[in-house]
Amino acid sequence: MTTSPTTKIAIIGAGTIGLSLTALHLVQNPTCQIAIHDPRPDLQSYITTHLPTYLPQVDKATYQTRISLVSDLSSAVKNATIIQEQGPEETGFKQRIWAQIEGYAPPNALFWSSTSGIPASEQNREMKDKSRLVVVHPYNPPHVMPLLEVVPAPSTSADVVERTLEYWRTLGRTPVVVRKECTGFVANRLAFALFREACSLVAQDVVSVEDLDAIVSASMGPRWSVAGPFKSYHAGGGEGGLKSFMEKIGGTVQACWSASDEDVKREGIEVGNAWQDKICRQANESYGVVDTSTRDETTKKVLNVVGH
Numbered sequence: 001m002t003t004s005p006t007t008k009i010a011i012i013g014a015g016t017i018g019l020s021l022t023a024l025h026l027v028q029n030p031t032c033q034i035a036i037h038d039p040r041p042d043l044q045s046y047i048t049t050h051l052p053t054y055l056p057q058v059d060k061a062t063y064q065t066r067i068s069l070v071s072d073l074s075s076a077v078k079n080a081t082i083i084q085e086q087g088p089e090e091t092g093f094k095q096r097i098w099a100q101i102e103g104y105a106p107p108n109a110l111f112w113s114s115t116s117g118i119p120a121s122e123q124n125r126e127m128k129d130k131s132r133l134v135v136v137h138p139y140n141p142p143h144v145m146p147l148l149e150v151v152p153a154p155s156t157s158a159d160v161v162e163r164t165l166e167y168w169r170t171l172g173r174t175p176v177v178v179r180k181e182c183t184g185f186v187a188n189r190l191a192f193a194l195f196r197e198a199c200s201l202v203a204q205d206v207v208s209v210e211d212l213d214a215i216v217s218a219s220m221g222p223r224w225s226v227a228g229p230f231k232s233y234h235a236g237g238g239e240g241g242l243k244s245f246m247e248k249i250g251g252t253v254q255a256c257w258s259a260s261d262e263d264v265k266r267e268g269i270e271v272g273n274a275w276q277d278k279i280c281r282q283a284n285e286s287y288g289v290v291d292t293s294t295r296d297e298t299t300k301k302v303l304n305v306v307g308h
């Protein structure tokens with residue numbers, strides 16, 4: 001995979017994720033050219049308003065020379081080396097567009113879908129060559145967050161996976177292969193497991209929304225940016241490592257797991273139940289509308305310190 005001299009990237013769907021990915025390619029791959037295909041009527045003004053806010057000062061002046069808006073799908077993908085899709089999260093849409101793209105794109109082009117949940121093995125149903133498509137799931141917002149979950153279908157070729165990893169590594173990002181297609185992939189599974197417990201504890205009035213956030217930001221938040229849960233608890237076990245940790249703390253771990261299961265069942269912690277209103281109201285009372293640009297600037301500083 002060559003990221004230079006010029007990677008030609010077709011961005012299919014330029015909403016929240018597509019625009020952030022556009023910024024990411026523009027900044028991290030300084031020679032790439034980007035064709036943007038999106039039928040939204042306000043595309044030009046949407047890009048002009050939002051894209052510069054994702055770009056550092058030096059790139060603001062030049063970005064317009066490196067992107068083109070292409071209303072015709074076949075022209076957008078015809079010469080592309082990478083085709084990255086983040087249109088609507090609908091299986092039918094993705095199945096149709098990949099079959100079309102396959103017909104127009106160069107034979108060696110990489111096909112990436114940013115989907116949060118529709119596996120490549122469903123998206124590729126109408127493709128002739130099902131080895132070409134791979135899910136590359138970004139963590140929002142991708143121009144800030146280094147993770148890309150690379151999720152092949154069983155039919156995806158090893159070469160496609162390898163070239164995908166190489167591109168993102170060259171850009172200094174953190175692509176990680178998820179070996180089996182599963183609901184939510186891995187990052188969201190972890191985040192939503194913690195989120196369920198957080199909702200359950202607030203629903204039971206053990207803590208407030210704000211205090212729960214303070215607990216996370218002052219403990220496992222920063223810890224996990226330095227070392228993930230396995231390395232952390234392996235370290236926590238001292239010389240005996242994770243094995244020793246489980247021997248010493250395993251009883252507490254199991255007691256917490258069992259209590260969670262009981263609480264979640266008893267409190268009816270399922271999406272849409274009564275607890276949800278209370279928590280959403282508390283979040284709004286505490287935070288109103290969150291300033292994401294401040295959040296993102298601070299996140300970048302943290303990532304910088306921990307070596308991303």
Ligand SMILES: NC(=O)c1ccc[n+]([C@@H]2O[C@H](COP(=O)([O-])OP(=O)(O)OC[C@H]3O[C@@H](n4cnc5c(N)ncnc54)[C@H](O)[C@@H]3O)[C@@H](O)[C@H]2O)c1
Pocket residue numbers: 012013014015016017018037038039040085086087088089090114115116117137138139140
């Ligand atoms: N928002 C997130 O946090 C997040 C995170 C990771 C992945 N994703 C995935 O990214 C994809 C897009 O999500 P989003 O949040 O950016 O949504 P969005 O609604 O902001 O953007 C979708 C874009 O697709 C465009 N579109 C509609 N029809 C199209 C077509 N025929 N061809 C090309 N573009 C078309 C729309 O005009 C819109 O601009 C989804 O598959 C979603 O699962 C979202």
Ligand SMILES: *[C@@H]1O[C@H](CO)[C@@H](O)[C@H](O)[C@H]1NC(C)=O
Pocket residue numbers: 075078079
């Ligand atoms: C695609 O590449 C061909 C051959 O290099 C060139 O003639 C054509 O102008 C290119 N088309 C676009 C849309 O860039």
Ligand SMILES: *[C@@H]1O[C@H](CO)[C@@H](O)[C@H](O)[C@H]1NC(C)=O
Pocket residue numbers: 284285288
């Ligand atoms: C948040 O609270 C404000 C002030 O009470 C209210 O105007 C607004 O509609 C609420 N927003 C949401 C999303 O609940």
